[in-house]
Amino acid sequence: SQTIHQWPATLVQPVGSPLSLECTVEGTSNPNLYWYRQAAGRGLQLLFYSVGIGQISSEVPQNLSASRPQDRQFILSSKKLLLSDSGFYLCAWSPGPLGYTFGSGTRLTVV
Amino acid sequence: DQQVKQNSPSLSVQEGRISILNCDYTNSMFDYFLWYKKYPAEGPTFLISISSIKDKNEDGRFTVFLNKSAKHLSLHIVPSQPGDSAVYFCAASSGDGGSQGNLIFGKGTKLSVKP
Numbered sequence A: 001s002q003t004i005h006q007w008p009a010t011l012v013q014p015v016g017s018p019l020s021l022e023c024t025v026e027g028t029s030n031p032n033l034y035w036y037r038q039a040a041g042r043g044l045q046l047l048f049y050s051v052g053i054g055q056i057s058s059e060v061p062q063n064l065s066a067s068r069p070q071d072r073q074f075i076l077s078s079k080k081l082l083l084s085d086s087g088f089y090l091c092a093w094s095p096g097p098l099g100y101t102f103g104s105g106t107r108l109t110v111v
Numbered sequence B: 001d002q003q004v005k006q007n008s009p010s011l012s013v014q015e016g017r018i019s020i021l022n023c024d025y026t027n028s029m030f031d032y033f034l035w036y037k038k039y040p041a042e043g044p045t046f047l048i049s050i051s052s053i054k055d056k057n058e059d060g061r062f063t064v065f066l067n068k069s070a071k072h073l074s075l076h077i078v079p080s081q082p083g084d085s086a087v088y089f090c091a092a093s094s095g096d097g098g099s100q101g102n103l104i105f106g107k108g109t110k111l112s113v114k115p
Helices: none
Strands: A004-009 A008-012 A019-026 A032-038 A043-051 A054-060 A065-070 A073-078 A087-094 A106-110 B009-015 B019-025 B034-039 B045-051 B056-059 B062-067 B072-077 B086-093 B109-114
Touching: A004 A087, A008 A019, A008 A043, A008 A087, A019 A032, A019 A087, A019 A106, A032 A073, A043 A065, A043 A073, A043 B086, A054 A065, A065 B056, A073 A087, B019 B034, B019 B109, B034 B062, B045 B056, B045 B062, B072 B086
Parallel strands: A008 A106, B009 B109
Antiparallel strands: A004 A019, A019 A073, A032 A043, A032 A087, A043 A054, A065 A073, A087 A106, B019 B072, B034 B045, B034 B086, B056 B062, B062 B072, B086 B109
């Protein structure tokens, strides 16, 4: 069966520090992978999606970047965090165009 | 511009009664709609979906209605239970392949079911 792992579950980071959130998928190959952010009053905002290794599309220009070094690994990064980067980050995968399975999320607080 | 709108940020319902969550969309290319349920500190989980070729889909206590002419869909939960208390997200997809079928989400509606 397919599973999605996301870590860490919670993170408190000072402003200006780097960030690395990791997401891995098991039990499938060549999934479409997504990073979403849920910020207060903003719903689920698509940040990045990837259809294959090294292929990253950015939906919202911002302080973050994403990478897909392996087929089932998706990484969200920042060189210098801003206060506005606080939120709940969700990784998701999809075998095709319909429906996602989400990871358990990472609560990031930038202080 | 928001393509998927959930205009009610919160809804409170008594246990056993019906919960109706509404969602409006602006993009006429959307042809697949989904509802996700999210508990605090957890990822959203898929609840129910509907294709634009249908106007109703039912799964147990959950029914989704689609009115294409009004670009409106709603999720009905009958009877509502305290365990249904969560944030519900409406999502839509155009499935045109160009955007890889990316889902566009609404801002969510927080449902509280009181015993």
